[in-house]
Amino acid sequence: MTSAITSHLDPEHAGTDHASVEHASALDAADPLAGLRDSFTLPADVIYLDGNSLGALPRAVPDRIAATVTDEWGDGLIRSWNDADWINAPRRVGAKIAPLIGAAPDNVIAADSTTVNLFKVLSAALALRPRRRKIITETRNFPTDNYIAEGVIRQTGGAHRLVHADDVKTIADLLDDDVAVLMLTHVNYRDGSVHDMAGLTRAAHDAGALVIWDLAHSAGVIPLDLAGCDVDFAVGCGYKFLNGGPGAPAFLYVAPRHLGGDGQPLSGWFGHADPFGFAPHYRPAGDITQYLCGTPPVISIVALEAALDLWDGIDMRQIHAKARQLTGYFIDLVEARCGGHGLALISPRDAELRGAQVAFTHATGGHAIIAALIAEGVIGDFRAPDVLRFGFAPLYTRFVDVWHAVDRLAGILDQRRWDRPEFHLRRKVT
Ligand SMILES: Cc1ncc(COP(=O)(O)O)c(C=O)c1O
Incomplete structure (x- = not known):
């Protein structure tokens, strides 16, 4: 089971079981971008894997909008076209x-x-x-x-x-x-x-x-x-x-x-x-x-x-490296823990050939699986007709998020928790 998860092996963490949550924590501890997550507002009970569709809210944004509305619009009025x-x-x-x-x-x-x-x-x-x-x-x-x-x-x-x-x-x-x-x-x-x-x-x-x-x-x-x-x-x-x-x-x-x-x-x-x-x-x-x-x-x-x-000051090479690492880790974990449930990887296996997202198809279409995941706090999305899509925004996604997301996905598949009528209903936005 765990032998497939080798691509994230580094000498420092060679002692940890690579399928364990401790290993995910060790990867976070070694992540030079980890501190950036604090710049975002993310609900504590949500694992957000949809930043490829709608990015998370940066903490600085609400105050900036409030100042624009209250001061620049409210007080400055039309003068703000020049003054602001x-x-x-x-x-x-x-x-x-x-x-x-x-x-x-x-x-x-x-x-x-x-x-x-x-x-x-x-x-x-x-x-x-x-x-x-x-x-x-x-x-x-x-x-x-x-x-x-x-x-x-x-x-x-x-x-x-x-x-x-x-x-x-x-x-x-x-x-x-x-x-x-x-x-x-x-x-x-x-x-x-x-x-x-x-x-x-x-x-x-x-x-x-x-x-x-x-x-x-x-x-x-x-x-x-x-x-x-x-x-x-x-x-x-x-x-x-x-x-x-x-x-x-x-x-x-x-x-x-x-x-x-x-x-x-x-x-x-x-x-x-x-x-x-x-x-x-x-x-x-x-x-x-x-x-x-x-x-x-x-x-x-x-x-x-x-x-x-x-x-400002972010090295895009670090961002790209983390995107490759997060997506590779997700693929490895899904394949190790969710095998036999009909998920088929459609994203490139070669990290150089993929962006910051991973997609699988599923024989059932997969919509109900995504709906069940969302109901259990893991937000990915579904793209018709049969794609389960997960995004890994390097600025705020942690390796422990990946681990917990796969853990929940494995449980949903093992126990068929996705096969409930409410998860088969399609809402307007998937
Ligand atoms: C590749 C790509 N192009 C264009 C769009 C559409 O963007 P918009 O709705 O802002 O026009 C999207 C939306 O997801 C997209 O993924």
Whole structure:
């Protein structure tokens, strides 16, 4: 049973039984990031393995929101656009995200949702390749990405075609001289597998195409180097590993060479060169501000900004190492303790090839198992039709959390505690 759990062996803890909770505690004691958990508010009776969907609440956020509401809005009123610098918040927050994704501060802005941002950058990218007709995506891309591409194609009167790669290995083969854009999600939302950003970006460029990367599940997990990889455009979420709160503004990246022009079609006044000049016609800002559209949601953006302050001075290599260690430990424990119950790992076994999440399928679909886990205080999530998904945010997830989560999962499976009518009911959000 315990022999499978060897990948976390280190000389210091070689004496402990690797399937024991003591070993998990020893791993926490050796974790250089362990102290960061205190920067979050997490309920004592919950093991939270869903930071890949909604990040936990950083302790600094409520006071920051309260000050924004009470002082800046309540007392400052409209003066706060200048006095509290609300007007520059999207760029300020973009600049704080920039080091996490390997970008210069002036190439990132916080705005809208990932979905809306994808619309903006895909439209801009197509405008830069006017004679090419294909957009390459993956069948398993996050649905909103492909839905947006379908919408953009409708907008262009069907001038473009969305080509789906069914297999990761065939993506590069699809890159011919009619491809305008390769549009991929770096870490897959379902199985957590990671694409080779540098290699695929190079392959797209060699074919004369542009690339858009969706970083929703990468930002805050993996050290990224958008500038070094010569990426054209990128989008990502503020509410997952960046902990900006439900519906937090997303971010977008535009390579310096693509700033300017007028390809961003949501030509609202906040992207105008002089919004308060109230000119009758649109004149693009010409820098990253051009990717704004309307008035930014100040309270949400301030929450995201406070959450981002936590990343100051953090070494992304340590974050990535912990993500690999947590996910590997979880896989080892599940396989050692939950064998024979029909769980099948769909995430890559090679830690280098996965983000900070692990997914299993189950013959029953698995929804009831996740529902039972949640009822017993272990929060993961379910992705239709049959994926049980667990996220391991390195900033606040402990190795003892992993141990207790698997312990509870084993009990639920051993005793079929998941097979109750209430756990088979599907709520709107799974
Ligand atoms: C990979 C990916 N892209 C895009 C989105 C959608 O983000 P939003 O709802 O903020 O537009 C998600 C949401 O989970 C996602 O996982």
